[in-house]
Amino acid sequence: xxxxxxxxxxxxxxxxxxxxxxxxxxxxxxxxxxxxxxxxxxxxxxxxxxxxxxxxxxxxxxxxxxxxxxxxxxxxxxxxxxxxxxxxxxxxxxxxxxxxxxxxxxxxxxxxxxxxxxxxxxxxxxxxxxxxxxxxxxxxxxxxxxxxxxxxxxxxxxxxxxxxxxxxxxxxxxxxxxxxxxxxxxxxxxxxxxxxxxxxxxxxxxxxxxxxxxxxxxxxxxxxxxxxxxxxxxxxxxxxxxxxxxxxxxxxxxxxxxxxxxxxxxxxxxxxxxxxxxxxxxxxxxxxxxxxxxxxxxxxxxxxxxxxxxxxxxxxxxxxxxxxxxxxxxxxxxxxxxxxxxxxxxxxxxxxxxxxxxxxxxxxxxxxxxxxxxxxxxxxxxxxxxxxxxxxxxx
Numbered sequence: 410x411x412x413x414x415x416x417x418x419x420x421x422x423x424x425x426x427x428x429x430x431x432x433x434x435x436x437x438x439x440x441x442x443x444x445x446x447x448x449x450x451x452x453x454x455x456x457x458x459x460x461x462x463x464x465x466x467x468x469x470x471x472x473x474x475x476x477x478x479x480x481x482x483x484x485x486x487x488x489x490x491x492x493x494x495x496x497x498x499x500x501x502x503x504x505x506x507x508x509x510x511x512x513x514x515x516x517x518x519x520x521x522x523x524x525x526x527x528x529x530x531x532x533x534x535x536x537x538x539x540x541x542x543x544x545x546x547x548x549x550x551x552x553x554x555x556x557x558x559x560x561x562x563x564x565x566x567x568x569x570x571x572x573x574x575x576x577x578x579x580x581x582x583x584x585x586x587x588x589x590x591x592x593x594x595x596x597x598x599x600x601x602x603x604x605x606x607x608x609x610x611x612x613x614x615x616x617x618x619x620x621x622x623x624x625x626x627x628x629x630x631x632x633x634x635x636x637x638x639x640x641x642x643x644x645x646x647x648x649x650x651x652x653x654x655x656x657x658x659x660x661x662x663x664x665x666x667x668x669x670x671x672x673x674x675x676x677x678x679x680x681x682x683x684x685x686x687x688x689x690x691x692x693x694x695x696x697x698x699x700x701x702x703x704x705x706x707x708x709x710x711x712x713x714x715x716x717x718x719x720x721x722x723x724x725x726x727x728x729x730x731x732x733x734x735x736x737x738x739x740x741x742x743x744x745x746x747x748x749x750x751x752x753x754x755x756x757x758x759x760x761x762x763x764x765x766x767x768x769x770x771x772x773x774x775x776x777x778x779x780x781x782x783x784x785x786x787x788x789x790x791x792x793x794x795x796x797x798x799x800x801x802x803x804x
Contacts (some may be wrong), residue, residue: 423454445498448505455513463513467506546577549759551730565591566699566754576641578606581697584633597626623676632676645687653703656696663717689760701753730757
């Protein structure tokens with residue numbers, strides 16, 4: 410059923426109530442006068458329809474109340490009834506109808522204001538989080554953001570992706586708390602990252618600067634958990650500042666990428682974080698997420714959401730990233746029975762380098778001259794540095 414058909418069906422419910430009261434009053438016991446119950450029809454219409462339809466039902470209720478009293482003798486004082494009592498009944502119906510029309514108009518205005526706020530929130534989300542392209546460098550990308558608040562569109566979760574001469578850089582994080590304070594802190598972190606990611610080569614320097622920004626912008630108890638990833642060709646560098654470990658799906662099998670050098674969150678001394686490195690193979694998929702996914706529980710059993718099996722089912726090798734994220738969110742909502750305890754930000758990346766037959770010729774010189782920290786010669790200065798490990802484990 411379409412929305413217009415559903416709206417039409419709702420508008421007929423007050424009519425059914427109106428006719429039911431008329432029939433009951435005409436055929437029921439004369440000792441009981443229920444004609445005043447006609448006011449239920451416009452009051453119900455106020456909750457289901459607009460002010461014009463509500464006014465029509467209010468007028469119909471008053472008209473039926475006035476006409477129905479004629480054959481029942483309410484104007485002539487038949488039995489124990491008096492004309493004054495009937496006039497009082499009509500006054501009750503009229504006042505109730507007027508209240509219903511006013512309530513319907515007020516409800517419609519509040520709904521319009523809510524739609525305006527929602528549109529503003531959508532614009533704010535695009536301005537704060539930015540737009541993640543479907544393809545960047547050797548990566549296919551997809552994002553999803555779900556707020557725990559029913560009408561909210563933005564929160565303290567954050568993500569940012571940018572192309573630099575050192576590779577594609579990704580930041581996913583979660584600011585402590587909720588509401589506007591968390592949004593403000595998250596926006597400061599993302600704005601700082603957008604600038605630093607294009608000017609600083611060392612990931613450790615970027616994390617140290619973000620840590621200082623959270624200290625400067627936040628309160629004494631504020632912090633931001635975050636994971637930074639840099640993907641240059643098949644080489645993955647990762648820095649984890651107190652954030653849930655990303656998921657690596659290789660040939661459909663999910664594993665957690667444990668950051669052996671994990672440090673405290675941003676704002677609590679994340680400077681000096683160890684960079685861990687790994688290599689990707691074509692077809693590898695990375696899932697970055699916030700604790701709204703990792704810590705989601707079943708409302709009755711209190712069991713944690715089975716994230717790895719759900720990710721494996723959602724991100725089958727031939728499955729599109731955006732469809733996989735949609736399936737994962739749907740599975741999360743089924744597990745929590747549609748009740749999210751926290752915002753959920755998801756970012757999926759697939760390492761899909763172009764083949765030789767399809768690789769753009771113009772990209773090759775650009776990549777060769779970027780000053781990448783991954784030179785081919787084993788005896789080079791950068792290649793002689795000790796490299797920390799990045800372990801993979803299943804949950």
